[in-house]
Amino acid sequence: MRKSLFFIPFVLFIALAAFLFSGLFSDPRQHGSALVSKPLPAFLLPDLMAPQRMLSADDLKGKVYLLNVWGLWCPTCNAELGFLTELRQQGIEIVGLYYVQPQDSAFGETFDLAALQKDVAKKLAEQGNPYQLNILDEKRSLIFDLGVTGAPETFLIDAQGQIRAHHVGDINPQNWPALAAQYQAVLQEAQAAAALTQQSIGATNAP
Amino acid sequence: MIPEIGQLSLIFAFALSCLLALVPMYGSYSGSVRALLLAKPLAIGLFLFSGTAMACLMYAFYHSDFTVINVASNSSSMLPWYFQLTASFGSHEGSMLLWVTILALWTALVALFSNSLPLLMQGRILGVMGFICVGFIAFSLFMSNPFERSLPFFPVEGRDLNPLLQDFGMIVHPPLLYVGYVGFAVSFAFAIAALIGGKFDSTWARWARPWTLAAWLFLTLGIMLGSWWAYNELGWGGWWFWDPVENASFMPWLVGTALLHSLAVTEKRGTFKSWTVLLAIAAFSLSLMGAFLVRSGVLVSVHSFASDPSRGLYLLAFLLLVVGGSLFLYALRMNAVRSQARYQLFSREVLLWGNNVFLLTATLVVFLGTLYPLFHKELGLGSISIGEPFFNQLFYYLVIPFSLLLGLGPWVRWKQQQLPPLLKPLTLVALLALTLAIGYLAATQSLAANLALLGCLLGAWVGMSAIGEVYQRAQQLGGFSLGFTRLQASHWGMTLAHIGFAVLVVGVAMTKTLSVEKDVRMKIGDTVELNGYHFTLTDVYALNGPNYGGQAAELEVFSNGEKVTHLHAEKRFYPLQKTVMTEAAVHARLSRDLYVALGEELSGPSWAMRVYVKPFVRWIWLGGVLMALGALLALLDKRYRRAPAHVDVKVRETTAAFNGAEHA
Numbered sequence: 110m111r112k113s114l115f116f117i118p119f120v121l122f123i124a125l126a127a128f129l130f131s132g133l134f135s136d137p138r139q140h141g142s143a144l145v146s147k148p149l150p151a152f153l154l155p156d157l158m159a160p161q162r163m164l165s166a167d168d169l170k171g172k173v174y175l176l177n178v179w180g181l182w183c184p185t186c187n188a189e190l191g192f193l194t195e196l197r198q199q200g201i202e203i204v205g206l207y208y209v210q211p212q213d214s215a216f217g218e219t220f221d222l223a224a225l226q227k228d229v230a231k232k233l234a235e236q237g238n239p240y241q242l243n244i245l246d247e248k249r250s251l252i253f254d255l256g257v258t259g260a261p262e263t264f265l266i267d268a269q270g271q272i273r274a275h276h277v278g279d280i281n282p283q284n285w286p287a288l289a290a291q292y293q294a295v296l297q298e299a300q301a302a303a304a305l306t307q308q309s310i311g312a313t314n315a316p
Numbered sequence: 317m318i319p320e321i322g323q324l325s326l327i328f329a330f331a332l333s334c335l336l337a338l339v340p341m342y343g344s345y346s347g348s349v350r351a352l353l354l355a356k357p358l359a360i361g362l363f364l365f366s367g368t369a370m371a372c373l374m375y376a377f378y379h380s381d382f383t384v385i386n387v388a389s390n391s392s393s394m395l396p397w398y399f400q401l402t403a404s405f406g407s408h409e410g411s412m413l414l415w416v417t418i419l420a421l422w423t424a425l426v427a428l429f430s431n432s433l434p435l436l437m438q439g440r441i442l443g444v445m446g447f448i449c450v451g452f453i454a455f456s457l458f459m460s461n462p463f464e465r466s467l468p469f470f471p472v473e474g475r476d477l478n479p480l481l482q483d484f485g486m487i488v489h490p491p492l493l494y495v496g497y498v499g500f501a502v503s504f505a506f507a508i509a510a511l512i513g514g515k516f517d518s519t520w521a522r523w524a525r526p527w528t529l530a531a532w533l534f535l536t537l538g539i540m541l542g543s544w545w546a547y548n549e550l551g552w553g554g555w556w557f558w559d560p561v562e563n564a565s566f567m568p569w570l571v572g573t574a575l576l577h578s579l580a581v582t583e584k585r586g587t588f589k590s591w592t593v594l595l596a597i598a599a600f601s602l603s604l605m606g607a608f609l610v611r612s613g614v615l616v617s618v619h620s621f622a623s624d625p626s627r628g629l630y631l632l633a634f635l636l637l638v639v640g641g642s643l644f645l646y647a648l649r650m651n652a653v654r655s656q657a658r659y660q661l662f663s664r665e666v667l668l669w670g671n672n673v674f675l676l677t678a679t680l681v682v683f684l685g686t687l688y689p690l691f692h693k694e695l696g697l698g699s700i701s702i703g704e705p706f707f708n709q710l711f712y713y714l715v716i717p718f719s720l721l722l723g724l725g726p727w728v729r730w731k732q733q734q735l736p737p738l739l740k741p742l743t744l745v746a747l748l749a750l751t752l753a754i755g756y757l758a759a760t761q762s763l764a765a766n767l768a769l770l771g772c773l774l775g776a777w778v779g780m781s782a783i784g785e786v787y788q789r790a791q792q793l794g795g796f797s798l799g800f801t802r803l804q805a806s807h808w809g810m811t812l813a814h815i816g817f818a819v820l821v822v823g824v825a826m827t828k829t830l831s832v833e834k835d836v837r838m839k840i841g842d843t844v845e846l847n848g849y850h851f852t853l854t855d856v857y858a859l860n861g862p863n864y865g866g867q868a869a870e871l872e873v874f875s876n877g878e879k880v881t882h883l884h885a886e887k888r889f890y891p892l893q894k895t896v897m898t899e900a901a902v903h904a905r906l907s908r909d910l911y912v913a914l915g916e917e918l919s920g921p922s923w924a925m926r927v928y929v930k931p932f933v934r935w936i937w938l939g940g941v942l943m944a945l946g947a948l949l950a951l952l953d954k955r956y957r958r959a960p961a962h963v964d965v966k967v968r969e970t971t972a973a974f975n976g977a978e979h980a
C-alpha cells in the first residue's frame with residue numbers, strides 16, 4: 110500500500126503529459142461556438158447602404174452564405190477583403206455584418222451614418238467588395254447574440270438559417286480549405302434538399 | 317564568420333554536455349576516480365563554449381548582421397545599442413540560447429563550489445546537470461538554431477524588436493527569471509543524485525539548501541521585475557495578470573518556497589525526506605513545464621513565442637524523459653526510506669508542514685486555473701477561459717490561514733512547544749498589530765470592513781510577529797545589542813523575508829481596495845481631480861525617438877494648492893512593427909503612486925487620458941525585494957562556507973567506499 114503511494118506523482122504526471130500531448134495538436138485560439146447547429150438569432154437591422162430597408166433572419170433564409178463580421182476600424186478585416194472578394198468571384202455568397210465600435214459621448218464621438226457609408230463605399234471600391242449586402246449593427250445587438258469576441262469572425266449559415274460553423278480571425282488561403290470543405294458539404298446538402306423538394310412537388314403534380 | 321564561431325561553440329558545448337552526462341555517471345558506477353574527476357573540467361568547458369556561443373549571438377545583434385535570420389526578424393539598425401544586445405534574447409531562439417548559457421553557468425558554479433562534496437555525489441550531480449544540458453543544447457542546435465543564415469538573399473533592414481520588449485525591465489527581467497528557473501535544476505540534480513545513491517541524510521539537505529536559496533532569490537527578483545515592467549509598460553496600472561506564462565513562473569516559485577522550508581526540516585530534524593525530494597523534483601519540473609507552455613503554443617498568452625508543434629513535441633518528449641524518469645526513480649527508491657524523528661502536534665515541524673500544505677494548495681490553484689481550459693477542451697467539453705476572479709478569490713482564502721500560521725511559525729520550537737510561554741508575547745504582538753493596522757487606516761480615514769483592513773491586519777500580524785521574535789531571540793542571546801550581533805545571518809534572512817511577505821500582503825490589499833481611476837478627455841489647460849490630486853495637462857507635443865514617433869504629454873500635479881510633481885507620459889508608435897506602446901507617467905511614493913497613461917488623440921484637439929491614484933502599490937515590489945534580500949542574507953550564513961576537503965582525501969574516500977562495497 111505504502112509502496113504504491115509513491116507512484117502517485119508519476120501516474121499523475123503521465124496523465125498530464127497525455128493532455129499536453131493532445132493539446133499540442135489543437136489550436137488554443139480556435140473555439141467551438143455554443144451557437145453551432147443553432148438557428149441564427151432573430152434580428153431586425155437596417156441595410157448599411159440602404160438604411161430604409163430592414164433585414165431580418167427570414168430574409169436571408171434559403172441560401173447558403175458566409176456571415177462576415179467586420180469593420181473599417183479593424184486592420185485584419187481590411188486585409189481580408191481582397192481574399193473574400195476572390196471567394197465571391199468563385200460564387201460564394203458573403204453577407205457582411207458591420208461592427209460599429211462603441212461611441213463614447215464623453216469623448217465627443219457620435220455615430221455618423223452618412224460618413225460611414227461614404228468611407229465604406231470608398232474602401233470597398235479600393236479593396237474589392239465581397240459583400241452581397243451589409244447589415245448595420247449599430248448597437249451591436251446581433252453581434253452580442255452571436256457571441257462575437259472581435260472582428261473579423263465568420264459564420265457559415267445553411268439554407269435553413271442554421272449556424273453551421275464559426276471561424277474566429279481572418280479567412281486566408283491557408284485556412285480557407287477547411288472552411289471551404291464545410292461550405293461545400295452544406296451547399297450539397299441544400300442542393301439535395303432542393304432536389305428532393307422538386308421531386309416531391311413533381312410527384313404531387315403528377316396525376 | 318562570427319555566427320559560425322557561435323554555431324561551432326554550441327556544437328562543442330553539445331559534445332561536452334554529452335560527455336558530462338556520461339563520463340561521471342560511468343565513474344559513479346564503476347568507481348573510476350578519473351572519470352569522476354573529469355566532471356569538473358567538463359562542466360567548466362561546457363560553460364565556456366556556451367558562453368562563447370551567446371557572446372557570438374550578441375555580437376551579431378550588436379553589428380546588425382541581418383544575414384542571420386534571427387537578427388533580421390528581431391532587431392533593426394535603428395534600435396539603440398543596448399536594445400540590440402537584449403534583442404539577442406527577445407526571440408524564441410535567442411532566449412533558448414540564453415537558457416542554455418545560464419544552465420551551463422549553474423553547472424560550472426556547482427562544479428566550482430562543490431569541493432566539500434564527496435566525489436561520488438559531485439559526479440552524480442554534475443552528470444544530471446549534464447544530461448539536462450544535452451536536452452536543451454540539442455533543442456537549441458537542431459530545433460531552433462539562433463545562428464541560421466538567410467544567405468545569399470538577406471534583408472537590408474531588420475524587422476525590429478517587439479516594442480514591448482524595448483524597455484529597461486526587459487534587459488534584466490529574462491536573465492534574472494531564467495537564472496531562477498534554471499537554478500532549480502541544481503536542487504533537482506541534488507535530489508536525483510541522492511535518489512541514485514539512495515542516501516537521504518541531513519547532509520544532503522544541507523548541501524542543497526544554499527543552491528535552492530540562490531535560485532529562489534533570482535526567481536523572486538525576476539518575477540517582481542516582470543510585474544514592475546508590466547505596470548509601467550502596459551498602460552493600465554495592473555501589476556499581475558494571471559496570464560498563463562506568469563503562472564508558469566509563479567508555480568516553481570511557490571513550490572520553491574515550500575522546498576526551502578521543507579529542506580530546513582530535513583536538514584535540522586532528518587524528517588520530511590521523501591517530501592523534500594518530491595518538492596525538489598516538482599520545482600524543476602514546473603520550470604520545465606513553464607518552458608513547454610511558453611514555447612509550444614498550447615495556451616493563449618501574451619508571452620508566447622510563435623508556436624511550432626514540432627518544438628512542442630520535442631520539449632514534451634524531454635519533459636517525459638526528465639520528469640517522468642525522475643518520478644519513476646522516486647517511486648522506486650523512496651518507499652524504502654523511513655523517517656525516524658518524532659514530534660508533537662504543536663511543534664515547528666507541524667507548522668512547516670502547514671506552510672507546505674498551503675503553498676502546494678496555492679500551486680494547485682494556479683496549476684488548475686492555468687491548465688483547466690486545456691483539459692476542458694481536450695476532454696471535448698468546449699472552450700472556456702479562467703480569469704482573474706477565480707485566482708483572486710481562492711488566493712484570498714489561502715492567504716488568511718497562511719499568514720496566521722506564518723506569524724506563529726518562527727516562535728515555535730522544534731519537536732515540541734508548550735503553549736503558555738508563547739501566550740504573553742503573541743498576545744502583545746496581536747494587540748500591536750491590531751493597533752497599527754486599525755490606527756493607520758483610521759488616521760487616513762479609510763477604515764472600513766473591507767479587504768484593505770484584512771490585508772493590513774494580516775500584514776501587521778506577520779510583520780510584528782517577525783520583529784517581536786527577533787527581539788525575543790536577541791534578548792535570549794545575551795541582551796539587546798549583543799544578541800542582535802549574535803543572531804545568525806540565516807535567522808535575519810528568514811525574518812527579513814517574512815517581513816517582505818507582510819509588506820507584500822499590505823501592498824496587494826491596499827492597492828486592490830483603495831485604488832481609484834478615471835478615464836477623461838483633456839484639452840491643454842484642463843484639470844482633473846482625483847483623490848485630492850489635481851492633474852493639469854500643460855502640453856502635448858510630437859515625439860521623435862530613434863526608432864519610434866508618437867506623442868508626449870506634460871502634466872502638473874497639485875495637491876492643496878501645492879505642486880506635487882511634474883509628469884511626462886508618452887504614447888509611442890513604432891513604424892517597423894506598426895505597434896503603439898504606452899509609456900505611463902508614474903510618480904512613486906511609498907504610500908501611493910500617481911499614474912497617468914496617455915491615450916488617443918481625439919477631435920478638438922484633446923486627448924483621452926487614464927489617471928490613477930494607487931495607494932501602497934510600491935509595497936508589492938518592496939515586499940519582493942525584501943524577500944530576495946532575506947534569501948541573500950541567509951545565503952551569506954557562515955555554515956554554508958565550509959572548508960573544502962582536499963582532492964587527495966576525497967579520492968581516497970571514494971576508493972575506500974568502492975572497495976568497501978566490493979568486500980561487503
